Amino acid sequence: MLLSRVRLIQIGPFDDLTLSLEDDAGTPRRLIVLFGGEGVGKTSVLAAIASTRPGHAIAQLRQRGDEGPPPHVVTDWLLGSDDPARLHPLRVTGPNVRLDEPEEAALLRRREQAHFDRRAQEGGFVLVSFSGARWFSRSGVVLSSPDRTILRYDVRTAASFDDATRTDLTRETKQVLAYIAIAASLSPGSRFEHIDQALREVLAILLExxxxxxxxxxxxxxxPIFSVTGDRRVELDELGRSDRTLVAIGALTLRALAAAHPTTAPREAEGVALIDDLDAHQPLHRQRSLPARLRHALPRVQWIVTTASPMVTLGCEMPDVIALRREPSSGRVELHEGPDAIIH
Known part of the structure; x- marks a missing residue:
């Protein structure tokens, strides 16, 4: 499942915004970087995508005092390996959203969405998200709820991009690392051993x-144990925030892919990952290489990230960057793509 297009109506600072995430050949790009300063709607775009996808499409809340048209989101998804026989996009909207289309087309669209909402409960259709408010507590490993960490991916899980009380990644990251290692040790040659090997490869690339x-x-x-500068052994809690962040992104994304696609090699599974403020906690000298490392670690994942750092964009191909800039004269947020995005 890959996202090809998203349209936001009365969401965040946008009256009507359409983002095409396809390349010139009409194929969804594997990396999209939303670049801009504060208040230009980067997080609003990620939240809109996370709330309007197969298996999880919810109504958008109207802002207080807003008397305009009801806010809604329209997303177009190419299902890829989740339904190889379907070559045209699946359009997903929130409940009770009416589009400008004939009634027969609207009825067919709603039936298709309902069908794939049911399909999504059975596996596949991976979307994981990482808030810009992410943080790491100092807590020990808690071995509980294994069906929600390794063996099960819940497509209906809501994404939170602003609530810092829900974005502590320590416990979940440690659970993933511990369960995979234990399962691989108990079942040599099993699927868990392959997941453990894939996890080590992903973390090696991200921590390079x-x-x-x-x-x-x-x-x-x-x-979980790591070595630092050769021989010194440390636990996850002792790593710097930049390294802990990359470990969490790699481990939690791989876990979702492995759980949702049990018959596919984890690094070859398809899905979408949303990362708000990719540059958060990352030193300047490593920000430029972040996009390339993400793509190398999990090449079939579509990474949609936001950043305010020019260093991150310098590590991207020009078509992968979409700049959002608020025009001083009108106050409207405008899109800039291609060469125009580089100077904004």
């Missing part, structure tokens, strides 16, 4: 150049 290497799980305490 940092001097940090993932070693596995401590057999006595079940805490």
């Amino acid at each position: 150049g940092s001097g940090v290497t993932y070693l596995g799980v401590d057999p006595a305490r079940l805490e």
